[in-house]
Amino acid sequence: MHPLKRPACRPTITFTLTTLLWLACALPAMGADQPVGITAELPYLDVKHEGRVIRIERNPDNLNMIDPDLALTSRACPPFCIQPVVIAPGVETLGELEVLDYLKRISTGDKSVLLIDSREPEWLQRFGMIPGSISLSWTHLHPQHTPVEKIAETVEDLLGAYRVGPLWNFADARTLVLYCNGAWCGQSPTSIRQLLGMGYPAHKIKWYRSGIQGWKLLGLTTVQPRSP
Known part of the structure; x- marks a missing residue:
């Protein structure tokens, strides 16, 4: 062969049809009996949700996959733009285990903590919600969508603050x-x-940035909201 002439490159077929068929049969069997805990020490967590006990655990199927609607990578921005890791100074960003720690407190009767699902109702119906959370749509705290006096009532009655004249006390x-x-x-x-x-x-506001997508990505339990 001439020293300057190289042979044409040909693609290498990695998987034959036989190999693909073998994988299709073998993978379910390989993953069927592997335990799926939340952590090595925490297999599940029972929490109260709307008057009933819900067990939060990971889907036991090793081959379970996230909902196709949550697998979308390129939603239009705006409005679906990537959020920063730190949403505001002093507001702590949480992961799943930290959320579960707060849910433990809630489930044992700690009234000082509240897990809030900020989504509009149609999103709750579409993807479900985290057990132990309550629905408080972002619109209920926004003056362009809700009268200011109604927002104040929500902050007092639900969130535990109170007003002293024109001022708020958040103690x-x-x-x-x-x-x-x-x-x-x-x-x-x-x-x-x-x-x-x-x-x-x-310091009294925490943010679970990964939200319902991150929750479901780990196979964690969700519940459907009550019908309106």
Whole structure:
């Protein structure tokens, strides 16, 4: 062969049809009996949700996959833009295990903590919600969608703050853990910014950035909301 002439490159077929058929049969058997705990020490967590006990655990099927609607990577931005890791100074960003720690407190009767699903109702019906959370749409805290006096009632009655004349006292206000659809969702960030604007202490606001997408990506339990 001439030293300057190289042979044409040909693609290498990695998987033959026989190999693919073998994988299709073998993978379910390989993954069928592998345990799926939350952590090595925590197989599940029982929490109270709307008057009933719900067991939060990971889907036991090793080959379970996330809902196709949550697998979309390129939603239009705006409005579905990537959110920062730190949503505001002093607001802690949480992962799943930290959310579960707060759910443990809630399930044992700790009234000082509230897990809030900030999404609009149609998203809850579509993807479900985290057991132990309550629905408080971002629109209920936004003055363009809800009268200011109604927002104030929600902050007093649900979140535990109270007014002294024109001023707010947040000494006994609850610690809030807010979430929405995921890192591309602006609904919980909007609620957080509204609360901070009212003077709600940043250290009493936590944010689960991964939201329902991250929750389901790990195969964790969700529940459907009650019908309106």
